[in-house]
Amino acid sequence: MQDIERLYRDLEYRFTDVQLLSRALTHRSKSTLNYERLEFLGDSVLGFVVAQWFYHQFPGASEGTLSRMRASVVRKERLADVARRIGLSDWLLLGEGEQRSGGFQRDSILADSLEAVIGAIQLDAGLDAARQFIIRHFDEILSDINPDTVRKDPKTRLQEALQRRGLPVPDYTIVSVSGPPHEQLFEVACEVAGEPETFTAVGPSRRRAEQDAAKKALAKIAS
């Protein structure tokens, strides 16, 4: 690898076993000795470190809030941002096809490789080293996220709003499914006790359509 000192500087971590690092940067399109197993390990290290962090930072936060905070950190897009800031895309080892199609800029590859780097550091120097790496590179994200910034999804908010009023949970029904395979559209209806209007929405998945229908119901109820 060219000028690995620069990478160590950007990682703010120096590997004892450089092969672990190289493995963490190798996509399966390049070699069967790729980052996938390290990614599996790193994902669980990251999950634990972030869980522990929020657990201690927010002693008053509920389990649901803690889960949402963690989910908001470990989202693919966030991980890819961190990977880009470190400059991992300059170092990814991709097969030719992936290289041509711009694989080093793809969120999923960047996110997976970052998790693999975390797994590699855990193997190279233990959990504390991996924790330090995470806290350092996720510093901004970890400070931005708090119980107020992680909002519940519309379905949850609608259900809670109804419960506060002593009303039953809403009813969701699929009205229709249309369109060709792979591009099916779901039309969903949401019915709310005491509300004559039926709230419908269409989306590329049942879940998305339900969330949108719930959003409409919420807007009406709150008005």
Place this chain on the structure above:
Amino acid sequence: MQDIERLYRDLEYRFTDVQLLSRALTHRSKSTLNYERLEFLGDSVLGFVVAQWFYHQFPGASEGTLSRMRASVVRKERLADVARRIGLSDWLLLGEGEQRSGGFQRDSILADSLEAVIGAIQLDAGLDAARQFIIRHFDEILSDINPDTVRKDPKTRLQEALQRRGLPVPDYTIVSVSGPPHEQLFEVACEVAGEPETFTAVGPSRRRAEQDAAKKALAKIAS
């Protein structure tokens, strides 16, 4: 708590801070000072320890196999079994309603409480103590699970069977959705290249119906 020495013996762990243990056994129906936050923490400890265990035990296992092995350990039913063997149900602190309806035997409560105990041990004495607790009590499960015992789901197996033959991935379409809300039934069709027959199945969710349709396609292809 009555005869806490017995519980320590069954846990094979002695708490320094007994309040952590008591919190880990308290359901939200009993108190707002309940196990939910500890469960959040314990879940991530368990995930990391089990991931690490399989990673080192099976150096040849792919990321997909490792994920399936881990999922098969942390399933609610397995965790509830471990909790029962430890005898946690004798110690759960439940509200009256939950007590009357047999909450100490419910899988979800037992599983969550076990995760909370793991989180509590991690706080009480650190990750190594939590790891020892997990390895000891999951010993049998961990030795039973290997790459051969965790089977891929039918959709994955069908896709792989087709790929081995150089055929494209199957097409899944929702044929109809019927039935009243909460009991909607999904009819799904699975089409496979080069196979005139359409494989259909009906199920309580799209996913379940797709898996059943894939199973039918697999049976036909393999015949």
